[in-house]
Amino acid sequence: MTDDQRLRSSDLPELFRVADAASLEGQRLYIRGTRLRLVLAVTAAALAAVSLQFGNGWDLPALIVAVVFLGTLVLEIWLLGRSPERDWYDGRALAESVKTLSWRYAVAATPFSASLSDEDAERHYVSEAEKLIDDAPATSVIVTAPLGVTDA
Template identity: 35%
Template sequence: MEAHKIKYPALFTSSDNYSIKAQDNFKNLNKWTLVALVVATVLTSLTQENWAIWTSTALILVSAILSTLMLVLKFEKGWYEGRAVAESIKTLCWKFMTGARPFSIDLNETKAQNLLIENFKKVIGHRKDFFTLIGSDFAENEQLPVELMNIRKLSKDERISIYKTERLEKQKKWYTDKTTENKKWTKISFAVIILAQVLAVISLILKIKFEFEFSIAPILVTISTAFIAWLQLRRYQELSQSYLITATELSLIKSKINQVDTESDFSEFVDDSETAISREHTLWLARRDNIELFK
């Protein structure tokens, strides 16, 4: 079968890019805030010389500035709103390409395209503040790529094949990879937390027994606290479970694809699949106190 390129509208590209940048900025601000606090604690624990005190003071000031930037710039909001928009646009495009409701394959080309545009407008209407943030670059690019209509014009079997490989399999792989990645970082984070705490206890015991003047316990406790904060921020455990559940659900849904005989069956199949995908990022948004999402 001839390979068909999947191209999404500029709305998706702009939202996705902005979300990725906002996520990186949010993670970096938090990371360097924690690093600054840990280094400041290390310096004041190792020596009370003036240079260490002044350096620690500067690092704490840097941490305060970074925390203020997080509050003012609201990168987290741009991150999750961008993802919400991008996922909504992607879902609409796949429903359009496959002929799933509300973009029934029986609709003529003009009506189907107009309906898609109307749904894009609804997405924008729900996220006016976000589109103010990303600027007008999306407005200058193509919102109805010809690739969308080309796939829509294919036979049912071809559309089923494309949806299976380009949407379900790729999405399932994304969730599976993310599950593995988050599990890995959960184990690493807990290993560092537990090791730091155990070493801190040993350090305190040795200090009491041998009456050492110096103790690295404050340093280890700070490192442990920083990793706990990072673990809570990144929510590795929570995300790995969420991604695993969605990947499993998609796998189960995908197993029913051979049962699709009619256009109506296919429409229902796509609707179930997209609902499973949408449910994951809807819950993801809800966990960040932003439950309004275009459906």
């Protein structure tokens, strides 16, 4: 297969790029949140093993542990509310579905019969892409460009 026969990400419609970007942003936020959650938990555990009294009997590491646990709780609530893993998975699923649909269109595979006219095949492609959007869960994927077939 030569390079000009490959279907690249840049050849795919805007819907793919938007879904892919939403997936990557969800992945980035989820990984950062998980990393921070683990750092906070390890920090709290390490400080909990230490005792350092000062002033009127205040234990500095215990105070820091309390603050770190509070930070962990706030982060956990944010992750539950924002749910970046949902954006990651939903965006990825939509992007891969668009890629599959585009590949099928490009090679005249089912449901794009080679006997269809170019206009009918493109109309069917747009209809199928609209179904993908309708079936997709509500995520951070916002389509602004019109659906259609790219030149590639």
